[in-house]
Amino acid sequence: MSRVTVANRQHVAQLDYFHKGFRNLPEAPTLYPSEEEFKDPIVYIQKNRALISSFGIAKIVPPKSWKPPRLFNDKKKFETKKQNIYQLCNRITPHDLFMLLLRKFLTKRDPKKADKLGETWTDLESSEIMISGNAIDLYNLFLEVLSRGGYDQVTSTDNWHQILQSQLILGSVDDRAPKLLQYIYRDYLLELEYEQKRKAGAPQWKKEISETSNVVSQNSSSSTNSCLNTEKMNKKRRLVEEDEHVGLSLKDALIAVVLYFKDTLDDEDDCLICSKRLDHKTDCLTAFCKECDPLNKQKFGFLEGCVVNIEELKEYSEIFRRQWFLARKSRYGICPKEEKLLHEPPYLEAEYWRLVDSSQDAVSVYYGSDLFTNLCGSGFPSFEGREKFMEENVKSSSAREQYDRYLLHPWNLNVLPELGSSLLSCLNVKIPGITIPWLYIGMLFSSFCWHNEDSYMYSLNYMHEGEGKIWYGCSGGTNAALFEASLSLCIPELFDTNPDLLYNMVTTVNPLRLFEKGTTVCRTIQYAGEFIVTMPQAYHAGFSLGYTCAEAVNFACTDWLPFAWAAHSRYIKFSRAPAFTLEELFIGVINSPDFLTKTCSSEAKYLLKYIQKIVNFELSQRNKCFALCPRIVCENKLQSLGECSLCKHGCFFSSLIVLGNEDEVVTFCLHHVKEAASYPSRRELIFSYKYSMEELNLLVSRAQELVRQRQGNQVTQKENGFKKTAIENIVIACSDQKV
Template sequence: MATRKKTLAAAVAAAAAASPSNTPIALSKRKKRATPSTPVLAKDESTSMDIDTDESVVIERSARGGKMMSTHSMSNDTRLRRLSSKKKSPNTGSSSSPSSASKKSPSKNNKKVTSSSTGTSLLSEFKAAKSWDSEKVRNWDIQEAPVFYPTVEEFRHPLAYIEKIRPIGEKYGICKVVPPYKAQPIMTQIDPKTFKFKTKLQNIHQLKTRWSGPSEVFVAELCSFLEERGESMLSFPQYDGHDLDLYRLFVEVNKRGGYWDVTRSNGWQEILVLLKVSDKCYKPIQMLKQHYNKYLYAYELARKAQYDELLKQHPNKQHPSMIEQVISECIQYDESNDDDADDMEDDQEDFGFYEGNTYSLEHFEQLASNFSMRWFPNGNNDPDSVESEFWRIVENGDENVQVHYGSDLDVRTHGSGFERVKDFDPNNEETHPKEHWNLNTLPKMKRSVFSHLTDPVSGVTDPMMYVGMLFSSFCWHNEDNYLYSINYMHTGTYKTWYGVAGDQSEVFERAMQESLPKLFSKTPNLLSMLITMMSPAALKESKVPVCRTLQSPGDFIITFPQAYHAGFSHGFTVAEAVNFAPADWLPYGVKSTEHYQAVHRTNVFCLEQLMMALSKRAPSPELIKWLLPCLEKIYANEKTARAALIAKGCVN
């Protein structure tokens, strides 16, 4: 490896000596940035005072490094250090590696990639390997979840109506309830200018496969190359509000001959389209060129120098183009180095969602709308097309797609789309005519056992807000303590939901573990972390009955006890959700407590305390029917546990 790095550095020095005086990057050693938390910004990005509000939404992200949201999460900086520390070449020793580069300058006649000189284009082969049938998702033939249309009178009694539809809905795990009339818009309760929240950044392409394939190989090699030059990449470069896809940028530029050929032919606009750059990005071409100069141009020169030497050493032999060799190296390394890919997947323990920015609801809607328009510039974002595109990204895992998601926003600090009722009377189980179910009061109604909780529990007794954009995802999970949940979409586009019935949860868990054994062996509680997706087709193949439904503004989605569910947004969405617990949930509460004890997981509230409170407050015959068997089971478990302690001599 040391020999390889010396020769590569020599190639860079030779390329620098032969390059024109207006070379867009200085190839001499530069100073390192002080710390990852203070990344250097391009002058135009940090000093411009005349940018409008929309642009600042995007530029704000570029001034930050991404840090992760939990102890299970890994920062961009950590990920880069891990990549550079591997210092492995994607090449297996062939003469096309930069290690064989001479100290001579690159040829000025480096050809654009049209087809390989061997007759078969590696670029087209790579594209074919990652192709995706647009009809694939439609052909999965996933059954639809039930949809209910209550009458005006039925709708006035929310918990009674949910109890009525439970025998059907729980067989699917989820269902949709369409109110009999439209609701007042969310803006009557929330000011989009003052409603502010912090987002998480989700890498959609890594929701199933943590190892990003050729892109990871390329970045690891690039980090090693830059470190040899004393120019370590301290954090992923930020561009247009997300991590810049360095591999895709390098490939697209060099398919067209390299930096100078793209510049002379005014080809940067085409690169912007291929990278799906938004029209709100500040000076997009100038900023993209600056990033290319800073991180990729020296590597381009080194690869061209190495390629010219290869041609001189074997003048009578046909060779693929330089960029095809780069792609081939990354693909071959990805396919032949399973151990390294396993190492990457072992790092799943560090995988999570990055900390994003703080946005107002108004600014986030602009960001989300802009992202959707650049992803579907022809307006072909019908629900089937969006669903197909989402699963293409997740299943292929080879295209860097990073989105913002404002999740788990406590209404007590952020505000609710429903009226916050003070001194609510739990005996009042009716909603006002022409009003939708208020998620602030529904969990506290008399039919919900949460009316007996003494302290509020965020997300359980008080709702949380969820603000999404195209591809924002909620990964497979079931609710804390196997509770019911209800989700209402206030405004936006659509959300696709998938569900698996609670009585099929063990089948679902087994299918997930068999499909992703390495992830589960490393992190047994993977499903409780909400960071993993698997397609409904894969579940269906594993004999897991799965259903789907499409949520529109004004729709309620109900998830039933222990039911696994997942989904994603089709664009800008504002939703609100809360848990609730009718009496029929109590057996699931006991079941969840037993499971949590076995896996050493904490309950979100004390079930025993809740049940004792219920028993002391003159429960109704209907409640007693569910409560008594649960109390008897808890008593028996406690008696058995105490007897075991006595037998071991732990207590008198």
């Protein structure tokens, strides 16, 4: 049986495991609103709230009449982020450890070569070892050559062109490429291979791995030895890749690589990074000192990517798809039937999670996320873009009519935040990504990692065009807490060093692993022309099946308020600044001239409840402040009171100002009165406010009065059949401008 056949059977078995697992996940609801139901998105979502909330997410397929214009400029440039797929779950990978070992190995022999490997932890991004502008993954190259018998065997059989096909090289290569790859291996890896062979039997504490090293390093031309090499290499691959299908834990995978390669170094008792002598009683990987232990590595984020336009990212996505699966074919083999699957969602889904879980292949992709529509343009008609569109389409009356038909459509994501039933319409400021939509332009495997929305709000995502996205969802409330617990069990090392890990939105974990821990996770596929709605506190994640262009915005109804209260309390705990404060929102709601049109009486009561909670907390904390502060200052309503230095919470009603030594000025919110009072260098403590106690009490009285009015007016409005919305306000404003 050939090496490729064996590898392919293992590879296909793993993909089949994922296929079966994802088929067992519940499907998120798919809703098909009628023309009548499609008139108001918030009303429709609220009507189906119970169903959607039980899953966390749902897909909404518009009626066939929904055909908004395509308004993207394919030539418009945008910035992308580079996502290392192999690091989305496992921050420190077998690849990283190998490169550390190789760097240390080369440093003692030829420091100039070691310098060309690139910076520690980001070698592929800064490596000088390239072919046709593509950095070569030396770890994968090393494994591939060893699996074929080693350097001498590959050279004698003239198989460097096959080794080249196993590498992810995007773009065209000339006839010299196989020879260049051979030279790269000879210059950077051959001595390591020979050194392993020389020391193959030395370490007694890992005899099996040493024997494997000995066998794969032998240069034998006999078919018997070649088969033996294949069998031993497959054992070695399983050590650093997967334990059958599910995968080794991060710690086990790292230990496997360290034990396999570390004996090659002359000073195997030194830290791989700082060369400090190790105390094996305290070093978890027997390769790093405490200070350099990679499991404590905290900083991680997406790298700065390329600047492209839509056409270029489309093309790159297809090149990447083609070259990646050519490399996969070379490594594992592929049958004609499987080649047809390369565009099929189930296959791509399995392949994606194989890449994430194994961290074996250093695959990176680009994602244009969180793009400002006021810079890149919205996919929907907008007032800002109307004049230009009309000028460019002056001869096309149908295009102009279509633009205006969707300009005020409630499902237009530029309009949605202004709908009267969304509390966010009461904010006095427009917030990008919250009330102003953001664009998301991706390629194959572009990922949005596990997260829930800012302040646990609702979100609505629309895919304008593309090959589709796979979404995973988990409902809010109790299941969200179970999700977090399951996630921490899957990646405890990351949570130990990053308690606020989920807020960074750079971490993903296979839904099957979460499902096995008892978390209810659903999935769905969003295609072009479809919406995805996420509910309050619902965690969601996913990735693109190819080129995709989507747009998303937030909204909030009164049923969101308990989630908002919980989210903002948690933000204070983790020192995370919210996009807006509840105090700011409630002031906007109460002062909104059409507040009565926004809620029914039960919703108004709900609002009153949380306004009272906010005001009661403020007044109780003020009593403490008055006893501490000899100086009290009333600020103008337009004056900012700053941000709390501890929790980053915006000080909207009032703040405590500490004057310290010299020119030191420190701001605290009323959640941190004790900390302000005990500030070490405090010279003076000032209480600063914008709203007096009388005004705050008046705020509650106003809310109570509005609730009473709402109860009385609700019957009258039903009889008149009239309910003014923010859409109508836009129309009136637009008409006034024309006059």
